[in-house]
Amino acid sequence: xxxxxxLECVRGERRLFAGVGFRLDAGxxxxxxxxxxxxxxxxxxxxxxxxxxxxxxxxxRGESIGKLGEDYRRELCHLGHHNAIKEELTxxxxxxxxxxxxxxxxxxxxxxxxxxxxxxxxxxxxxxRYLSQGxxxxxxxxxLVNERRALWVxxxxxxxxxxxxxxxxxxxxxxxxxxGGLAVLTTHQAVAVAAGKVRELVLAPDGQA
Amino acid sequence: xxxxVRAIISRDLRLxxxxxxxxxxxxxxxxxxxxxxxxxxxxxxELLRKLAPxxxxxxxxxxxxxxxxxxxxxxxxxGTLEQLALAxxxxxxxxxGKVLAHWLVSGLPLALLAPxxxxxxxxxxxxxxxxxCSLLIGTPALSGIGAIGAALTLGVRGGGVLxxxxxxxxxxxxxxxxxxxxxxTVTGLGAQAHLSLLGALTLAGVFFAPxxxxxxxxxxxx
Numbered sequence: 001x002x003x004x005x006x007l008e009c010v011r012g013e014r015r016l017f018a019g020v021g022f023r024l025d026a027g028x029x030x031x032x033x034x035x036x037x038x039x040x041x042x043x044x045x046x047x048x049x050x051x052x053x054x055x056x057x058x059x060x061r062g063e064s065i066g067k068l069g070e071d072y073r074r075e076l077c078h079l080g081h082h083n084a085i086k087e088e089l090t091x092x093x094x095x096x097x098x099x100x101x102x103x104x105x106x107x108x109x110x111x112x113x114x115x116x117x118x119x120x121x122x123x124x125x126x127x128x129r130y131l132s133q134g135x136x137x138x139x140x141x142x143x144l145v146n147e148r149r150a151l152w153v154x155x156x157x158x159x160x161x162x163x164x165x166x167x168x169x170x171x172x173x174x175x176x177x178x179x180g181g182l183a184v185l186t187t188h189q190a191v192a193v194a195a196g197k198v199r200e201l202v203l204a205p206d207g208q209a
Numbered sequence: 210x211x212x213x214v215r216a217i218i219s220r221d222l223r224l225x226x227x228x229x230x231x232x233x234x235x236x237x238x239x240x241x242x243x244x245x246x247x248x249x250x251x252x253x254x255e256l257l258r259k260l261a262p263x264x265x266x267x268x269x270x271x272x273x274x275x276x277x278x279x280x281x282x283x284x285x286x287x288g289t290l291e292q293l294a295l296a297x298x299x300x301x302x303x304x305x306g307k308v309l310a311h312w313l314v315s316g317l318p319l320a321l322l323a324p325x326x327x328x329x330x331x332x333x334x335x336x337x338x339x340x341x342c343s344l345l346i347g348t349p350a351l352s353g354i355g356a357i358g359a360a361l362t363l364g365v366r367g368g369g370v371l372x373x374x375x376x377x378x379x380x381x382x383x384x385x386x387x388x389x390x391x392x393x394t395v396t397g398l399g400a401q402a403h404l405s406l407l408g409a410l411t412l413a414g415v416f417f418a419p420x421x422x423x424x425x426x427x428x429x430x431x
Binding site: 050051071073074076078085086 | 212213216217220223224227228286287288289291292293294295296297298299303430431
């Protein structure tokens with residue numbers, strides 16, 4: 001469903017990677033690995049159509065993502081380095097606001113349930129600036145509980161989480177793959193995800209790939 | 210589509226309510242700048258009446274400028290702008306929602322406050338009425354045009370000064386017709402022509418500005 005061919009990324013004078021290609025089908029997951037600064041985040045941003053590819057092509061269901069535009073974004077869920085939550089809002093408000101902006105209905109009960117699954121019960125009415133780093137990450141990840149879009153692109157989802165939360169998030173990703181979803185994620189922690197076929201891609205400096 | 214614009218407006222209003230200090234400081238800036246003029250120029254009603262339209266409008270422009278740098282910067286910093294850019298709707302609509310929300314918390318209070326401040330300049334009831342109308346009609350254009358500048362300077366260090374240099378010249382037509390409307394009332398010419406032109410500027414500003422703004426935001430996010 002997701003095909004990437006001959007992708008190249010240039011930042012300033014430096015070529016981060018070139019000739020990157022892979023293919024991902026329903027129920028499969030891609031682990032993106034590489035040293036710091038090897039271009040993992042840049043590659044994810046290209047997959048999300050946030051930054052253009054200098055060279056190469058990304059296709060979704062056989063069509064270039066640039067051409068698909070909104071139709072592609074409708075099937076894409078991205079979680080970046082930043083948590084994309086508002087410090088002034090409570091976890092509950094954050095969750096419901098982001099659902100409304102993504103044009104999805106999320107009633108209060110479902111949202112509360114999602115927060116509870118991420119271990120945030122009792123914190124749902126506290127402004128997010130009072131939460132710890134790990135709790136903020138949990139708020140961001142609570143979006144995934146009711147996320148039914150096909151392609152998940154997650155940049156370091158496990159950062160700042162404790163082991164029980166990591167397990168829970170890995171479970172969410174596993175359930176997503178079992179439903180026939182796709183996931184691309186970067187991580188420095190090897191976490192076993194229960195279901196689906198796992199592919200790996202290692203980004204090596206230019207010339208060594 | 211309307212649902213999305215409404216969702217953005219209600220989100221931004223809620224955020225603004227949680228950070229009331231920003232709104233209040235811009236309003237106090239407006240009040241103080243306007244109040245300094247009668248103190249500095251001296252109590253000559255004739256002169257003050259002449260100065261009033263220009264002073265009030267320039268102060269309104271500057272007060273609007275104060276809140277512009279944060280229009281997209283906060284969303285950019287915490288990553289929500291990325292999420293908005295990835296929403297399955299045109300980014301221009303989201304910008305439109307943000308522009309309208311910005312007007313509700315910056316332009317609208319200025320317009321409502323202006324007649325009270327206008328009393329310091331010994332303006333007639335008619336002139337005060339036209340002043341409020343001109344600000345109500347004209348300030349949405351300030352938010353719309355300002356959004357382009359805010360998007361272009363997003364992520365630039367020292368972007369605040371650059372933003373003023375970029376946006377203030379573009380505010381000139383709004384200033385001329387806004388202050389002109391009040392001036393025309395004071396001199397007895399009638400403000401209708403000025404207000405109509407101001408309305409045209411606002412319509413153009415609010416409905417065309419979101420698209421270049423969206424393009425600038427996409428470049429800033431790359």
